[in-house]
Amino acid sequence: MPISSKGFARSSLALIIVGLLALIGIVGTTIWLVERNRAHFDEVTEARAARTAAVDLRNLLQSAQSSQRGYLLTLDDRYLEPYREVVDRIVPAYELLDQLLLPYPEAEQPMAQMGTDIETKLAEMDRTLDLARQGDLQSALGLVRTDQGEITMERMRTLLDAIVFAADERTFNGVMEQRGAVGALRIIAIIGALVIIAVVGGAAWLVLRYTREIDTARAEVETLNRDLEARVGERTRDLMRANEEVQRFAYIVTHDLRAPLVNIMGFTSELEASLGPINALLESHPDNPDDPILVEARQTAADDLPEAIGFIRSSTKKMDGLINAILKISREGRRELRAERIDLEALVESTVSAVRHQVAQTDGDVVVKVSTPPVFSDRLALEQILGNLLDNAIKYRHPERPIAITIEGRQERDGRIVIDVVDNGRGISAEDHDRVFELFRRSGNQNVPGEGIGLAHVRIMARNLGGDIQLQSNPDHGTTFTVTVAPDLRAIAKSKD
CATH class of the missing domain: 3.30.565.10 (Histidine kinase-like ATPase, C-terminal domain)
Structure with a gap:
């Protein structure tokens, strides 16, 4: 079925709308997935930072405790070097971890407890080391044997392990979410590409079909125009021949009409000239009102004949003008331009x-x-x-x-x-x-x-x-x-x- 101009316009508009909607959908979904990916990336980054801070704090505490125990067992100052290196870094490490966990209200109370435990543990280690340096090793060991420091250390280690586990879980979930978003983005891109390919293909097919039909119609129009030009030329020649025949006929008719018209005009002049002798004859007779023939003859010669001759002259003059007009037009039509x-x-x-x-x-x-x-x-x-x-x-x-x-x-x-x-x-x-x-x-x-x-x-x-x-x-x-x-x-x- 041929495609009309309106049908082509409507189909093109529909394809453009579909393509536009597909493009808007792809762009909108892509932006949404990218935002989700960024959110998951930020979450993974925050989890990794929290995990690193928790591991660092745990390592610092363990290093400080190991250094304390080694010194108490050997009273060798070499064992205090790790303690001196890490003891000043423990509080900043704790503050960093506490700052990273601020977005999570559930960590507020455990982190406050950890702050207290860190102060207690640091105080206990400083106390034992001071006693040992003063020579009161037994008092220092007695303080250690109370297991209060170990209990505090175990509580902090348990919390830090839980933070590391939670961070690992958040990291894993974030990575999985990112993979899901990437997979969804890939699917959306493939679907959008297929839709766009279908739209472009449909538009190309529509344009090619419409163009083909236009070319076919143009060829038909050209053929019809050639036939029409031939028919018009033939009809024009026929009309020209008919017009020439009409012009020749008009010329012949008017030419033939002129001869009797000239005769009429000539005999009219002779009639008018004949009135002179008639009037002279009538004037030579005396008036006799009792003679009806003489009265009628006088009236005919004086009134009726001049009036009739005048009518004949005006009519022949008009007829001569019409014949001249027809001849003029006939000559103009036959004149070569x-x-x-x-x-x-x-x-x-x-x-x-x-x-x-x-x-x-x-x-x-x-x-x-x-x-x-x-x-x-x-x-x-x-x-x-x-x-x-x-x-x-x-x-x-x-x-x-x-x-x-x-x-x-x-x-x-x-x-x-x-x-x-x-x-x-x-x-x-x-x-x-x-x-x-x-x-x-x-x-x-x-x-x-x-x-x-x-x-x-x-x-x-x-x-x-x-x-x-x-x-x-x-x-x-x-x-x-x-x-x-x-x-x-x-x-x-x-x-x-």
Whole structure:
């Protein structure tokens, strides 16, 4: 099933959201696991520090006690060297351990007891050593035999062993927690990678499928365009042939109509000339009101015949104007267009200069705003188009305001040349916007002479130049005629060939 643009957009958005959620999940879980790892690492570090401090304190106490016992047994000062080295380090070691165990309220009471025991043990060892140095060895040994120092030492050793065991257990648990966190992080990374790979793969598949469908559609469109261009070219040639046939038919018809029209006009002149002898004959007879034939003849010669001849003349004159109009349009349609390089601004200025004096008589003005590159078109057709539109703007001016005409020229993005002829005349009613381009059709008050072929002629010429003409009009503001022509008539001529 083909993927529509909306379907592609929705699917892409869904994949982006899934990928974003997966990325957020991976990042969030990673940060959480890293924080947990850091907490476990800190816990392991604190446990190792507490264990080290407890072992150090235990070793110091044992070293001090062993040195005391050795001296009491041998009275050799060499055995006092370890005692002198460690005795001053015992209290700082205890304070360090107590500081490390502050976060654990359950260690407060045992550590306080240990502080007391350390003071007691140090006092007992100092006392025995002083007695031994003074020569009272028996009193010193008696003090040792009371086992109070050993009991105190055993109590401290038991507490320190418990601290070491607890530290080892915390270290083990912390390491296991770290391993668990690392394993979870590995699993999350693998799952996230799989999700991202799936999202990227789905997006790539979607893009490739959509691109493939676009390429297929483009190929189909190109094929259709080629077929359409061929059909349009064929239809254009058919229309051109039909148009040529219509133009030839119009020329033949109007040419054939002119001959009887000339005869009618000639015989009308002869009828008018015949009125002279008839009137002379009637004048030669005296008036006789009792003669109805003479009265009727006088009325016919004086009133009826001149009136009939006048009607015939006006009708033939109108018919002659229509035939001339059809011939003009027919000739224009059969005229071969000649494309030449034209400076459109200069052409507009030249056309405007021919009517500027008529505009000036009404205190009006014509403004030219043309900014187009040179065009390749038929100069005569462009001059006739602009001339007709300017003549209409002057003929159909508003009686209550001076003529104001603006001619603007520009080039659209597709290359077409657009010319706007804006006037402030009496305007064209909405229902006549299309009719005014029909042959012999006029709009509004018919107080201005004309056959109604000007705009029809303009439309034919504009279409011959590869464009068209449209209008926008409001009786209160005037009319804007928009003429479009091809920028290069030579390309159109080649397509016709």
